[in-house]
Amino acid sequence: MNKFPLLILLLIFIMASCSKNSTDDPPSGNQISLIDSLVTRTDTIVAMKDTTSITVYTTAIDPVIQWSTDHGTILGSGRRIVYYSGECCIGGNIVTCKVSSENGSDVKSVKIHVKSYFGGG
Amino acid sequence: MGFRHILGRSVLLLLVLLAGKNLNAQCCAAGNPIGTDLDFTNGGKNSVLVGLTYRYSLSGSVYQGSKKSDVGFVDKSDFNYSEFTVNYALTSRLSFRGDIGYFFNKTEYYNNGFTPARANGLGDLSLLANYQLLKQSKIGALAIGLGVKLPVGIFDQEVDDVKLPINVQPSSGSFRGNFQFFQQKGLGSRVMIFSLLSMEMAAWIRSDNFTYRYGNMYLFATGFSYKILPGLSAALSGRGEFRGRSWRDDHISVESSGSKIIYVTPSFNWKIKRKANFNAGVLLPVYRYMNGIQLGNTLGVYSGLTLKY
Numbered sequence: 001m002n003k004f005p006l007l008i009l010l011l012i013f014i015m016a017s018c019s020k021n022s023t024d025d026p027p028s029g030n031q032i033s034l035i036d037s038l039v040t041r042t043d044t045i046v047a048m049k050d051t052t053s054i055t056v057y058t059t060a061i062d063p064v065i066q067w068s069t070d071h072g073t074i075l076g077s078g079r080r081i082v083y084y085s086g087e088c089c090i091g092g093n094i095v096t097c098k099v100s101s102e103n104g105s106d107v108k109s110v111k112i113h114v115k116s117y118f119g120g121g
Numbered sequence: 122m123g124f125r126h127i128l129g130r131s132v133l134l135l136l137v138l139l140a141g142k143n144l145n146a147q148c149c150a151a152g153n154p155i156g157t158d159l160d161f162t163n164g165g166k167n168s169v170l171v172g173l174t175y176r177y178s179l180s181g182s183v184y185q186g187s188k189k190s191d192v193g194f195v196d197k198s199d200f201n202y203s204e205f206t207v208n209y210a211l212t213s214r215l216s217f218r219g220d221i222g223y224f225f226n227k228t229e230y231y232n233n234g235f236t237p238a239r240a241n242g243l244g245d246l247s248l249l250a251n252y253q254l255l256k257q258s259k260i261g262a263l264a265i266g267l268g269v270k271l272p273v274g275i276f277d278q279e280v281d282d283v284k285l286p287i288n289v290q291p292s293s294g295s296f297r298g299n300f301q302f303f304q305q306k307g308l309g310s311r312v313m314i315f316s317l318l319s320m321e322m323a324a325w326i327r328s329d330n331f332t333y334r335y336g337n338m339y340l341f342a343t344g345f346s347y348k349i350l351p352g353l354s355a356a357l358s359g360r361g362e363f364r365g366r367s368w369r370d371d372h373i374s375v376e377s378s379g380s381k382i383i384y385v386t387p388s389f390n391w392k393i394k395r396k397a398n399f400n401a402g403v404l405l406p407v408y409r410y411m412n413g414i415q416l417g418n419t420l421g422v423y424s425g426l427t428l429k430y
Contacts, residue, residue, distance in 0.1 A: 021161060047377075048414060068330050070283035075235040077281040082235070084194050087377030087413045088288075091369070116376070116415060117192065117361045 014094065034060040034099045034106035044113045046100040047087045054110060055080045060101035069095045074078075154334040158421075163210045163253060164429055172206040174425035180306040181419040183412040196232050198289075198416055200223040201307070202244070205426075213253075220247040220376075221273075224291040242291040244273030249299075261314075270297040277328050287331050293328040295334070308345075317339040325368075336379045337364030360384045366412060376412025377413025382406055384421075 034059040044050050046050040056065060056079055067081050069072050071089035075082040083095055163171070181197040183190045200352050204222040211217060222244035230237045249268030256262055274292030278285050287294070300322070305315040323335040344358025360383070367378040388402025404421030 030201065051194065064282060066279070066282040066284075068279075070330055071287075073229070073238065073286040075231065075238075075282045076282050081283065084231075086193070086195065087415065088367075088375055089369075090376065093372060 012069075032104040032106060034058050034101060034104070035097065035108045038097055038108045038110045040110055040112065044087050044115060045083070045085065045110065046117055047079050047090055048117045051075075051082045051084045052112060053080055053082050054095055054097070056097045056099060056108075058099045058106075059087065060099050061104075062101065064100040066098040066100070068094055068096065068098075077080070083112055085112075087117055090116050092115050126297075128418075130388045136253045138243060142175045145420050154199045163213060163216050163251075166210060166212050168394075169430040170206070170208040170245045170427060171430070172204075172208075172425055172427040174206065174423060176200075176203045176204070176421065176423045177422045178202075179417040179419045182417055183414060184409055184417040185414040187408070187410045194232055195416060196230040198227075198229045200227040202227075204244075214256075215253075216251045217266075217267060218247075218251065220249075227289045227291055229286065229289050235299045236291050239280065240275070240285050240289045240291055242278065242377070244274045244291050245293055245297075246271045246273045249301075261304055264303045265299035266299075266303070268299045268301070274294065277330055284330055287333060289328075289371040292358070293329060293335070294328055295324065296324040298322050312345055314343075317341070330368040334368040342386075346390070350394045354390045356386075356388045358386045358388075360386060375414055377411075379412045379416070380415065381408075381410040382418060383408040398427045398429075400425050400427075 035072060036059060039055045039057065040052045041050070041051075054055065058065070058079070069083065070097075071091070071093040072083060072085035074095070075084060085093065092113060093114055094109050094114050095112055096107060098105060098107045100106075136380055173298050175430065179197065179199045182361050183195070183258055185192070185194045193405045202224050206218065208216055208218040208221045224241050224244055225239050226237040226239055228237050246268045247268060249266050251264055251266045254265060270293065272292045276290050276292040276294040278290055284326050300320050302318040303315070303318075305313060307313050317340070319338075319340040321338040323337075325334045326332065340360060342358055342360035346354050346356035349352045361378070362382045362384070364379045365382075367375040369375055383406070384404045385407050386402055386404050388400060390398060390400040392398050401424035402422070404418075404423075406418050406420075410416045
């Protein structure tokens with residue numbers, strides 16, 4: 001019996017199993033899937049003028065919800081925050097939400113595009 | 122005028138310049154107020170100077186270039202800051218100085234009723250070496266200083282599990298180097314003139330949250346002091362602060378950063394006892410040009426007590 005086709009199929013299966021989906025990472029370590037989604041009212045705002053709200057939908061019970069951003073300002077806390085930016089922070093800015101519970105934690109980010117008040121950006 | 126006389130007056134000037142540290146606008150300026158003074162006072166080998174300074178700064182208006190603007194979500198910002206200083210003279214020309222500061226608050230206030238972003242904590246540690254090039258010459262006394270700031274304080278601070286914006290973080294989050302050049306000359310028995318040139322460069326901030334580099338800072342100050350009474354002097358100085366644009370990730374220039382600000386600084390110094398001085402003053406911005414649109418400094422006040430051993 002020719003085992004070559006079977007070997008090829010097995011190789012394809014192994015390769016497919018090892019491939020990584022960058023947009024939907026499975027939780028690793030004690031990171032578990034606690035965040036259903038991170039929803040923004042709008043992902044593009046004008047600096048100095050607009051704000052946008054970001055809401056985290058989580059399955060965790062009594063979660064600790066942490067927010068951070070690489071540029072700009074986060075107002076409020078908890079499941080829903082408001083993001084604001086001055087002209088200092090024009091460009092694509094990352095807002096990150098980390099949800100922790102007794103069982104572990106989960107992290108998701110969203111990109112907010114900040115346009116210049118003067119146009120452009 | 123003898124050297125001892127000049128040295129005595131330099132105590133006053135030290136305090137004037139101590140007080141004249143940059144009480145710069147809050148927007149995008151984390152960390153300690155920039156150290157711009159040069160510790161010119163060298164009381165001789167093994168002498169020690171200890172100082173405690175308090176500062177308050179308010180940035181109450183948004184500026185687009187040099188004009189006020191009512192655009193924006195940020196209402197104002199302010200900070201209350203205190204700094205402890207120790208200066209040690211290794212020789213009659215070479216001295217070393219350390220400053221560590223604490224922000225009682227560093228706050229950004231918002232319109233529309235949002236809770237202000239308020240941070241507090243230890244700022245940066247500043248280390249500076251001063252060398253007196255000339256003690257007496259036709260242009261007076263000259264000294265240079267070379268220093269570094271270490272981000273030992275609080276950075277990435279959170280309130281209610283939310284990371285505070287970079288401009289209210291107590292520490293600058295990056296290493297900084299600075300160079301200073303100082304000159305002073307006595308004119309008669311009551312008047313002293315002085316000038317200061319300073320430059321500061323910051324390294325990149327590379328924290329978990331921020332990738333950012335502040336623009337270079339250049340400062341020029343010049344002024345005079347006048348002895349009103351024995352132990353009491355008044356000083357008036359003008360200072361120009363020029364900050365270059367900052368950089369964010371991927372080396373993108375931040376258009377709305379950097380500024381040109383000119384201050385007038387009236388101050389006074391009171392020699393309480395032979396080895397103790399108290400000083401206080403105000404920083405009044407008379408001209409601002411903010412690149413793009415930013416909060417601009419409205420007022421700075423300071424006071425300080427210095428003891429010499």
